Amino acid sequence: MALLVIASCQLMVVLDITIVNIALPHIQSSLDFDTTSLSWVVNAYTLTFGGLLLLGGRAGDILGRRRVFVFGVLLFVLASLLGGLAHNSWQLLAARALQGVGGAIASPTSLALISTTFREGPERNRAFGVFAAVSAGGGAIGLLAGGMLVEWLNWRWVLFVNVPIGLLIVLATPRWIKESERRPGHFDIAGAATSTVGMVLLVYGFIRAAQDGWRDALTLASFAAAVVVLVLFVLVERRSPQPITPLRMFADRNRAGTYGMMLSLAAAIFGMFFFLTLFVQNVLDFSPLMAGLAFLPVSAVIAVGAGLASQLLPRFGPKPFMVTGAVLAAAGLAWLTLTDVHSTYAGSVLGPILVFSLGMGMEFVALTLMALSNVETEDTGAASGLLNATQQVGGSLGLSILVTMYGTASRNEAEKRVPEFLSRATPAERVRFERTGVLPDPWGDQVLTSGVSAAFVAAAIFAGVAAVIAVLVIQVRPSDLERLKGDGVGVPPG
Known part of the structure; x- marks a missing residue:
């Protein structure tokens, strides 16, 4: 019970x-x-x-x-x-x-x-x-x-x-x-407050840029304030007797690389779910229930990838799975950039998300183990908590950047589609467009799809960055591998 x-x-x-x-x-x-x-x-x-x-x-x-x-x-x-x-x-x-x-x-x-x-x-x-x-x-x-x-x-x-x-x-x-x-x-209240406020300002800056452009005064002020607050956060953590984010966790090369990979991959997966949800319901006209069923293969294949990594990791070590997983995730997202208004779920969506999910299943196991390897007993909770916190913060920051890409691409597409719409629109449609600024379908679908495709380009780049980190930063020594064998597979991030 x-x-x-x-x-x-x-x-x-x-x-x-x-x-x-x-x-x-x-x-x-x-x-x-x-x-x-x-x-x-x-x-x-x-x-x-x-x-x-x-x-x-x-x-x-x-x-x-x-x-x-x-x-x-x-x-x-x-x-x-x-x-x-x-x-x-x-x-x-x-x-x-x-x-x-x-x-x-x-x-x-x-x-x-x-x-x-x-x-x-x-x-x-x-x-x-x-x-x-x-x-x-x-x-x-x-x-x-x-x-x-x-x-x-x-x-x-x-x-x-x-x-x-x-x-x-x-x-x-x-x-x-x-x-x-x-x-x-x-209680490190100052650390928690400065980290959260700094990230909110940073995310707000990206989303504001998507709506009002990079030269907007409030956009620039938000980015400047974010930098100041996040620098203050680092200073607070360096002086705190019990910091909420122990900076010594980043001293280990492998662990710092692991946190960087989780930041990048979380940005990719949060963006994929957000934009694909809009695409399958607004462009493919899936009902909410059909949309939920459409994403179920993601969880099933993640479980397959995690099981495969769990079985083979003690033999080959985590790095091959970190590299392969990130490459598969990047490949799946790059495939998704090809979606357009004529795409179908079976032909254009299912294949890419299966490839992406297999890679992410491998990553979750390998990243968890690397985050907890060679950690002192008193730091185990901090190391695990940091991995989960990195996942959430990376997802928020990444989604805001992808939204910026979406906003820029969809705005440019809308400017191209407006003359075509106005040449064919009825008087009632013209009035509605002047009031809302929203193009009706099929022009609206084309605008949405153009923005979603651009967002997937950014998501693929994030996954590619994770692959580069895995290749260049992660260095697992034989002693680390022996410890991983003894520890077994940990709890995957939420």
């Missing part, structure tokens, strides 16, 4: 990314988002989640893990309720940011509770296995559940569904989970 409570929390937090992805086109039309600002529905969650993840884990150690776990789940439930009730865009974005805070508190604490609830040995290993399976499978469940909820009810239920699940978790926790001992420690 304790494991059911802990795993249910992790499932709720993990699936909340993909379950909302399927609902994005409906959220866009309901709350009047444009495509560039729509990315904040994803980024508001992932930025606060990634930025506060390490602070959430520290809070559980200092204040008691069960107490902090319950608080995180309650905050997540409240934010989900507020998001489902949102009537305009800023209310939804505020709720999504609050969801990220709740997830950052609950998720690392739920993992830590396994260590305090289950005895070391086979019992704890089985519990970690269940936790890993939930983390890996949550994305697939979210895709399918999101499709069903949006199609059979409406988009608000992808948020409302968290409320009964979260309340059941809160009610069951005191009965089945014991409180952990408190440990003395220090």
